[in-house]
Amino acid sequence: MKKSFAVFASVVFAAAFTFTGCFRSESIESINENQLFTVPYGNFEEQLGIKDLNGVGGVRYGVFMRDGFFYISNGDAKKVMELNSYGDLLTLYYNEDSEISALLKNSKRDAQSIHYEISYPFNYEGKIAVDSQKNIYLVCSMPRDRQEQSEDGSNLFSQTVLRIARNGSSVEYLGQQGPGGIPFPFIKNIYTTEKDELVVVCNSSDGVLVYWFATDCFLKYKIPLSEKSLPKPDSSEDLPEYFVTIDNVIPDLTSNFLYAKVDYYSNYIDEESKVQSGINYVQTLLFPLDIEQSKFGEPVSIPPYEESVVADYSRLTYKIPYDFLGVTKSGWKFFIIKNDDGFTIQMVQSENQKILRRHFTADHNSILYDSLALSPNGIITALYLEKENARVVWYRTDSLIESILKN
Secondary structure, three states: OOEEOOOOHHHOOOOOOOOOOOOEEOOOEEOOOEEEEEEEEOOOOOOEOOOOOOOOOOOOEEEEEEOOEEEEEEOOOOEEEEEOOOOOEEEEEEEOOOHHHHHHHOOOOOOHHHEEEEOOOOEEEEEEEEOOOOOEEEEEEOOHHHOEEOOOOOOEEOEEEEEEOHHHOOEEEEOOOOEOOOOEOOEEEEEEOOOOOEEEEEEEOOEEEEEEEOOOOOEEEEEEEOHHHOOOOOOOOOOOOEEEEEEEEEEOOOOOEEEEEEEEEEEEEOOOOOOEEEEEEEEEEEEEEEOOOOEEOOOEEOOOEEEEEEEOOEEEEEEEOOEEEEEOOOOOEEEEEEEOOEEEEEEEEOOOOEEEEEEEEOOOOOEEEEEEEEOOOOOEEEEEEEOOEEEEEEEOHHHHHHHHHHO
């Protein structure tokens, strides 16, 4: 049964900004990079199609790992590759109007069992998710003549989700209502739960729209979240006004919950001129939303990333909010930020009041483009596009989580 509702701040939040939490924290240690395989560039089936590495703006690539299988969405080549951990190509899905389609038609290779042609003339945007049955979900852009606008003209409905059933047995596109529905507004990301339900998170002119689909791919919940519907801290003389940003919304993998990461900022007033000259980051709160009850739970304060800079014999410490990467099936929330020599991740287990921070090294000077994904078990997989080829690596944060759970 379809449910649609607005979320209002007056429902809960009486103690939203009094909750601080007492987490047990650890010092930052390094996690080793495990390189699994490389993918060469080119137009053939086992290669990654690249148009221009010198102008990486707007590139459309994504990676997803599930149960030891890797899925790469190659938007420039209009194809999706399924590979094992050695980099062997297991299955190839491609548009009928793609270059690889023409190459395969002229090829004498007897490998049709791994090739599946897709007739939908969509452009793959790189965002990809896979459920436990190996059904693949891809974010795609619709042709211009099939795009629509909202009645008030404030939203462009231009994207859809292409669902490819296991082994290419069927292909269909999903819109707001389900199969064949109205296109979505801009899709921020897609997720699959442990029940194999699809969750589509969109940006709209009013905030964030979340579409939660049942296993039959028909709409189950539509959840609008706006900045006006979220709580603000009480006004004070020192901080008379706050700016609220819903940075990201990610579903729980085992229950009907959403987690909204909300960043708060205040005006920065220059002490000498008394004129507003910018904004200050204040704090990040993570709000759990029970979508069955249409009710927020108590928020958790997410510590920011801190970086110190020494200038003129003084040290300045800057606080920067992490990006919300994902949630594991055991309930760990992963936050990540890029720094000079790699990435720092912060793993939060609010139920047990734990925070783990780890760092992994990456040479950003050699990486022209990166795409990272979190598996349900807590493994971070990265696709690094470099000058000579692409690399697929992973970081085994799952073993760290397992050791914590055992203890």
